[in-house]
Each structure stands twice: as C-alpha cells, then as structure tokens.
Amino acid sequence: MDTLEEIIGAAGGQLWTWIVLPVVVGLGLYFTIRTGVVQFRMIPDMIRTLTNKTPTDASGKAQSISAFQAFTVSAASRVGVGNIAGVGTAIAVGGPGAVFWMWLMAFIGGASSFVESTLGQLYKVKDRDAFRGGPAYYIERGLGARWAGILFAVVLIxxxxxxxxxxxxxxxxxxxxxxxGGDTTAVAWVVGVALAVLTGLVVFGGIRRIASVTQSVVPAMALIYLAVGIVIVALNVGEVPRVFGQIFAGAFGFQEVAGGLIGTIILTGVQRGMFSNEAGLGSAPNAGASAAVTHPVKQGLVQTLGVYFDTFLVCSITAFIILVSNPDLGSLEEGISTTQDAMVANLGSWASVLLSVIIFLLAFSSILGNYYYGEANIEFITTNAKVLTGYRALAVVAVLGGSVASTSLIWTMADGMMGVMALVNLVAIGLLSGIVLKLLRNYSEQRRAGKDPVFTQDQVPGLKNVEFWQDADTVTGPVAVPRAPRRR
Known part of the structure; x- marks a missing residue:
C-alpha cells in the first residue's frame, strides 16, 4: 500500500508541477485580461443575481432550483474539509506563504470559474423537473467531442x-x-455507518432534496464557524500584524527562494486552493447548470462569488485561527488536528466538540454536493435507471469506506485525480472562451440599457447544439393560465 501511495504521489506531483500549474495560472490570467477583470468589476452584479426571482413554467412551478440554491449546492462541495483540514495541511507543508498563493489563485481563478459556469448554463439540458449540465455537456455540445466529455465524466465520478x-x-x-477518544477503529465504523445511512436517505431523493438540505446547512454552519474564528482572532488581535508579516514573508521571502522552497509553497497553495474553491476544476459548473436563470452570465457571476466566499472568508478564517495561535510552526501536523488544537488552545476543550459538529455538517453537505456532481455525469453517459441506482449505492459505500481508510492514501489519490480533471476542463474552456466573451458582451449591453438581462440563442449568431434558450417565453417562463375551478 505504501508503494502504491508513493507511485501515485510521484506521478501526481510531476503532473501538477509541469503541466497543471502552468495551465491553471496561464489560462486564469488570460481569462482575467480578456473579460476585463470580470471577477472584480462585476461583484455588485454577483450579489444582485443571488436574489433574482426563479423563472417558472406554465403551471407556475419553478423551472429548476434557484440561483441561490445552486450557489449553496456548489458551496456545499466547496465548504468542507478543504477549508478546515486542507488549509491546515497547506500551512503545515508550505508554511504561512501558502496562504498568500491561495488568495492570489482564488482571485485569478475567479475568472476561470466565471467562464466554466457560464458555459455550464449555456449548454444545460432539461432533466425531468430540473436542469443538468457541466463540462461533459459543453465539451460534447460545444466542441463536438463526446469521447472527451465521457472522459471528463469518468474522471469526475x-x-x-x-x-x-x-x-x-x-x-x-x-x-x-x-x-x-476511545477505540479509534470502533468510532470510525460507527461514524461511517451513520454517514452512509444519512447519505442514502438524501441522495435517493434527487437534486431538489439535496438543494433543500444544503441551502439550510451550509450558510448556518459557515456563519457559526466564521463567528468562532472571528472571536479567536479578536482574542489574539495583537498577533494579527505578525501573521500578515508571516504570510507575505513566506510567499516572497529570500530564505524561501534561496532554500528552493518557493516552488513547494506555490504548488501547495495552488493545490489546496483549488481543492477548496474548485475554481477551474470543472465541478461547480455541474451545480451552476442546474439553476434556472434568465441569462447564462448570471450564474457564471454567482459561481465566481462562491470562490470568494470559500477562500477569502472561510479559508482565511482557518488560516488566522492557526497562525495567531501558533507562533512556532515547526511542529504542525497535516490535517484537521492543526485547526482543532488551535481552537482548543484559545477556547477550551468544548471548542473541539463544536468543531466536530461543524465538520460533520459541512463535510456531510460536501458529500451531498459531490454526489450530485457524479449523478449529473452518470446521466451524461447513460440514462439507464439501473446504472444510476448502482451509482447511488456505490456512492454510499464510498462514504463508509472513506471513514475507515488511510487518510494519506485518500489525499494522494484525490490530488492526482484533481489534476487530471482540471487539465481536461481547462483545455475545454480555453477553446470555448470566445463564446463566453460574446455572452458577457450581450449581458453588459442589456445592463447598460437598464434591462434585467434575458438571453435567447439568436442573440449570438452561430451557436450550435444549444438545447435551451430558444425564446423569451422558454427562458423567463410563460404566463400561467388559470385553471378552471373544479366542480364539486
């Protein structure tokens, strides 16, 4: 098992160092320039779109989940282990400087997130009482390469x-x-069985049930965690200047450059940042595509806001909890224990219980978000009901197995698969980015005219294989015809 982990780790390290990292940074900068820094200049539109009314069908029922619900489904996947255990791991491996690179990549990656989620909306398809879509769909429909779409779908699953x-x-x-405490193995099995049962109860209910759970759990738990973090920082407010100094010195310090550590720091920050905020990874478009909005750009903006919420708020709070509590970083351990120890040191042993509850709910919501991403891609490959049922069962088993498996092996495998997935998606959105620029131009023209943007596919000539967006009635929802009263 150790040999397998070493092989996977070595291959993944080479992939990230020489291929994925340059592509992530290069394309992120390219999208930033070509969109006119959309991830910064359109922040007001991001916030405004969150509260947009959801388009309805002829019966008055919402076409699918709302922009805000799609935001929470993607946030459910984003806000979890990456924000708490992942940040602790980044600091333990790459030092405080890794935090700066997480921040920088969140900003640059915001442009990539906008492009991928806008494409997810454009090429979405209707699925029973909701929408589905994502990279597999825009790769097939936009690039005409179903084989590449299937490849992406398999990697994501x-x-x-x-x-x-x-x-x-x-x-x-x-x-x-x-x-x-107690018997670690016994606790792991008890937790695993409980998680598997809860996951099964939710995932067999479909995207609307997942959305209803995540829109309640994610904001509440994230706000509680942020509040606890702010209290800890306030208790150590005198340490804040030192922490900022450590972050920037670690990111650009002479000692790190001279010692050859700068590459490790940057790579660690980018990896853990992408694991946390998923910008450019190709996961968030699966949630973004499920929303009912009146213009593809709207959900692209909402998903970009999700990147900021994840990194600049939740990840930053974790980093400050750790760094204000640990002036000496030499003894930090990878994983959740670093954050847990820092909270206990500041607030007492009860904080460990609180963090366990927060971790449980945030990680559980991430499991639900992850499951939905897989379901959308299973349905891209096949609509066979038996296959979907089998997938649901395997997803539940994976939760049980993960509870008792080796942590290091799972992290290593996840990093490697994440690199492959990001590479396939980034190449695709790079090739399709010209379409997004046209959509952004169309959205901006409507906003300047004082309109609430509504997109139909005839507004961008030459679009092919677009299933939705035929006409305004389809997009905004036709006026419901009142039903005649039922005779008694």
Missing part, C-alpha cells in the same frame, strides 16, 4: 463522489476520534 467524499468522511471520523 472517480474524483468527487468517490475520492473526495471518502476524504470528507475520513475527516469527520478523525475529528470525532480526536474529540471523543
């Missing part, structure tokens, strides 16, 4: 509902074992 959900379950198990 392995990466998210299996590897990443196993990692979320493993962190929940580790957190409970650390908090409550």
């Amino acid at each position: 392995i990466c998210f509902p299996f590897a990443f959900s196993s990692l979320q379950a493993n962190t929940i198990s580790a957190s409970f074992s650390s908090t409550f």
Whole structure:
C-alpha cells in the first residue's frame, strides 16, 4: 500500500508541477485580461443575481432550483474539509506563504470559474423537473467531442463522489476520534455507518432534496464557524500584524527562494486552493447548470462569488485561527488536528466538540454536493435507471469506506485525480472562451440599457447544439393560465 501511495504521489506531483500549474495560472490570467477583470468589476452584479426571482413554467412551478440554491449546492462541495483540514495541511507543508498563493489563485481563478459556469448554463439540458449540465455537456455540445466529455465524466465520478467524499468522511471520523477518544477503529465504523445511512436517505431523493438540505446547512454552519474564528482572532488581535508579516514573508521571502522552497509553497497553495474553491476544476459548473436563470452570465457571476466566499472568508478564517495561535510552526501536523488544537488552545476543550459538529455538517453537505456532481455525469453517459441506482449505492459505500481508510492514501489519490480533471476542463474552456466573451458582451449591453438581462440563442449568431434558450417565453417562463375551478 505504501508503494502504491508513493507511485501515485510521484506521478501526481510531476503532473501538477509541469503541466497543471502552468495551465491553471496561464489560462486564469488570460481569462482575467480578456473579460476585463470580470471577477472584480462585476461583484455588485454577483450579489444582485443571488436574489433574482426563479423563472417558472406554465403551471407556475419553478423551472429548476434557484440561483441561490445552486450557489449553496456548489458551496456545499466547496465548504468542507478543504477549508478546515486542507488549509491546515497547506500551512503545515508550505508554511504561512501558502496562504498568500491561495488568495492570489482564488482571485485569478475567479475568472476561470466565471467562464466554466457560464458555459455550464449555456449548454444545460432539461432533466425531468430540473436542469443538468457541466463540462461533459459543453465539451460534447460545444466542441463536438463526446469521447472527451465521457472522459471528463469518468474522471469526475472517480474524483468527487468517490475520492473526495471518502476524504470528507475520513475527516469527520478523525475529528470525532480526536474529540471523543476511545477505540479509534470502533468510532470510525460507527461514524461511517451513520454517514452512509444519512447519505442514502438524501441522495435517493434527487437534486431538489439535496438543494433543500444544503441551502439550510451550509450558510448556518459557515456563519457559526466564521463567528468562532472571528472571536479567536479578536482574542489574539495583537498577533494579527505578525501573521500578515508571516504570510507575505513566506510567499516572497529570500530564505524561501534561496532554500528552493518557493516552488513547494506555490504548488501547495495552488493545490489546496483549488481543492477548496474548485475554481477551474470543472465541478461547480455541474451545480451552476442546474439553476434556472434568465441569462447564462448570471450564474457564471454567482459561481465566481462562491470562490470568494470559500477562500477569502472561510479559508482565511482557518488560516488566522492557526497562525495567531501558533507562533512556532515547526511542529504542525497535516490535517484537521492543526485547526482543532488551535481552537482548543484559545477556547477550551468544548471548542473541539463544536468543531466536530461543524465538520460533520459541512463535510456531510460536501458529500451531498459531490454526489450530485457524479449523478449529473452518470446521466451524461447513460440514462439507464439501473446504472444510476448502482451509482447511488456505490456512492454510499464510498462514504463508509472513506471513514475507515488511510487518510494519506485518500489525499494522494484525490490530488492526482484533481489534476487530471482540471487539465481536461481547462483545455475545454480555453477553446470555448470566445463564446463566453460574446455572452458577457450581450449581458453588459442589456445592463447598460437598464434591462434585467434575458438571453435567447439568436442573440449570438452561430451557436450550435444549444438545447435551451430558444425564446423569451422558454427562458423567463410563460404566463400561467388559470385553471378552471373544479366542480364539486
């Protein structure tokens, strides 16, 4: 098992260093320039779109989930282990300087997130009482390469509902074992069985049930965690200047450059940042495509806001919890224990219990978000009901297995699969980015004219294989015809 982990780790390291990292940074900068820094100048539109009314069908029922619900489904996947255990791992491996590179890549990656989620909306398809879409769909429809869409779908299914959900379950198990003690193996199995049962109850209910759970759980738990973090920072406010100094010195310091550590710091920051905020990874478009909005650009903006919420708020709070509490970083451990120890040191042992509850709910919501991503891609490959049922069962088993598996092996596999997935998606959105620029121009022209943007596919000549967006009635929802009263 150790040999397998070493092989996977070495291959993944080479892939990230020489291929994925340059593509992530290069395309992110390209999108930033070509869109006129859309991730910054259109922040007001991002916030405004969150509260847009959801278009309805002829019966008055919402066409699909709302922009805000889609935001929470993607946030459910984003806000979890990556924000708490992942940031601790980044600091333990790359030092405080890794935090700066997480921040920088969140800003640059915001442009990539906008492009991929706008494409996800454009090429979405109707699925029963909701929409589905994502990279597999825009690769097939936009690039005419179904084989590449299937490749992406397979990689995502392995990466998210299996590897990443196993990692979320493993962190929940580790957190409970650390908090409550006792037989670690027994605790892991109890947690695993409980998680598997809860996951099964939700995932067999479809996207609307997932959305209803995540829109309640994610904001509440994230706000509680942020509040606790702010209290800890306030208790150590005198340490804040030192922490900022450590972050910037670690990112650009002479000692790091001279010692050859700068590459490790940057790579660690980018990897953990992408694992956390998923910008450019190709996961968030699956959630973004499920929303009912009146213009593809709207959900692209909303998903970009999700990147900021994840990194600049939640990840930053974790980083400050750790750094204000640990002036000496030499003894930090990878994983959840670093954050847990910092909270206990500041607030007492009860904070460990609180963090375990927060971890449980955030990680569980991430498992649900990960599951939905897999479902959307299973349905891209086949609509066979038996295959979907089998996938749901395997997703539940992965949660149980992850609770008792080796943490290091799961992290290593997740990093490797994440690199492959990001590479396929980034190449695709790079080739399709010209369409997004046209959509952004169309959206901006309507906003300047004082309109609430509504897109129909005839507004951008030459679009092919677009299933939705035929006419304004389809997009905004036709006026419902009142039903005649039922005779008694």
